[in-house]
Amino acid sequence: MTARRKKPSATPHLRTTEKIGDRRTTWAELLNDLVFTVIIAQLAMRLLNTFDGPALGKFLLLYVPVWWLWNGETHYSTRFDSDRDTIHRLLGSLQLLGLIILAAAIPKALASDQSSIVYALTYSAVRLLLLIEYGRAWVYVPEARPYIRHITTGFSISVLIWLGSAFVPTPYRYALWGLALLIELSTPLTTSGGRLHKEFPPDVRHLPERYGLFTLLVLGQAVTSTAQGLIQTGFETDTVVATLLGGIVIIGLWWAYFDRLDDDAVRRVSEGGSARLYAFWLYLHLPLTVALTVVGVGLTLAIRGVDAPELPASTQWLFAGSVAGYFLAEAGISLTTLKAGPSHPSFVRGVIVRFGMAILLISIRLLTSLNTLTLLGIAAGAIVALIISDQFSPEAPESEERIVGQ
Structure with missing residues (x-):
């Protein structure tokens, strides 16, 4: 009887030699x-x-x-x-x-x-x-x-x-x-x-997906934090409204990131283009995920303080600053897309609107002191405005169309 041949175990191999994007x-x-x-x-x-x-x-x-x-x-x-x-x-x-x-x-x-x-x-x-x-x-x-x-x-x-x-x-x-x-x-x-x-570039589909998933798990923590705020304060009208506004903020942050997954810098380096843009894209995800984590903490603190005439300055700065920080990181990531290939009006608008929303939130916080519902309402409104702007932007070509052959 012939002995059954054992299937050799797999070993590390260079994935960049495989068909890109699979x-x-x-x-x-x-x-x-x-x-x-x-x-x-x-x-x-x-x-x-x-x-x-x-x-x-x-x-x-x-x-x-x-x-x-x-x-x-x-x-x-x-x-x-x-x-x-x-x-x-x-x-x-x-x-x-x-x-x-x-x-x-x-x-x-x-x-x-x-x-x-x-x-x-x-x-x-x-x-x-x-x-x-x-x-x-x-x-x-x-x-x-x-x-x-x-x-x-x-x-x-x-x-x-x-x-x-x-x-x-x-x-x-x-x-x-x-x-x-x-x-x-x-x-x-x-x-x-x-x-x-x-x-030895990263995989143009795998790496952006991995960063997207990490961003998603951080957003999941923000959802948990928002729910905790409601659990700790009870189902009063103001707390429910504050929680719903917090939910709009979280959904909006998700939408703003995933509706236009800016991965052109990754594709660009895989084509032998700028490694500097790729590095910016990569490292900007650190302040992005830090900001999202802090947004969750800020939402919990804001919902806890819903009955106060105005929130403590530290809570206002924590929340407004983290949302603004997210917008700035997103603007930077969008800028890498703008610079990675031919310019397009939707990319220009994306950078300008995100940067403008960050400045708006910081300016409002500098000029006035806010209670929970006003603070969350302004943040939710800003994010909804950003999404509307993205939806009505001219349709941009896919990154593969823009980058390959550049």
Whole structure:
């Protein structure tokens, strides 16, 4: 009897050599996103419970590493993953377990020495697992070694700093976190990094979809925050109206982003175009998702204060500033689309209207003090106006029509 031949296990391979635009998010990636949903919820709860100026800075110190952990695995996957790679799935599962521990460390990460050490060590462990994945890609995808060498050099230095920070007292520990993050965030931005993005570009369908899904999970947290505000205040007329206005804000933010998914900069770099525009597109998603997370916190605080003649100035600034910050980030992302290919009136209008809405919200907040219903009503009205503007803009060609062959 002939022995049954064992099917060889899949290994990392360069996905950029495949037909462009055919990939979708995998089930394993979606499972990973669920853990980040919990992490974002912990970060939002932390800001909600202790909101002041220093708390916002602490929130960012914990938020940026989380966002960058998600980016690290996403950018590996868009270039090298395989649905049949069992080892990749196991390494991803180990990262997921580490992220669960990291989520539990967030509430006291900057108040408890033990929790901050756990946060640092867990970040290091998750990043080390990613470096192991890149090590496998080094073996199986030798043509991509210039890209792998560049990324792993910066990430390895950062991991050593994160590990070392666990043995340094606060506040110096947090300074080391900032240094490690600076190294990691700047690694893809160097001159050689930009060149390598052109040689080994991300998938033009997979990567924008991944960023869209992360944006969606952050919006989900805003929905939860809005519902929590109503739960805590009860079903009075004003609180229900405030909640509905908050819902309009969330739906509007979703609509504004997904109705015109500006991914031309990604397609442009895949065609050998500007890596700088691609970098702007990528990094602008950090303030975008930060703003959306803070919008959820602001909605909870605003709904809680619905009975007050006017909201505390801090709450007004938190909400108005986060919505304005979202508009500014969206304007920047839209600008990358405008610059990636031939100009079009709809792209010009998109940038101008988003920037104008941000200025409007900040100006109103500077000129007057608002109660909950007025503040949420103005924000909802601004977002509805933006959507109407987008709907009546001249129809723009698809990114593939604009970018390919440029």
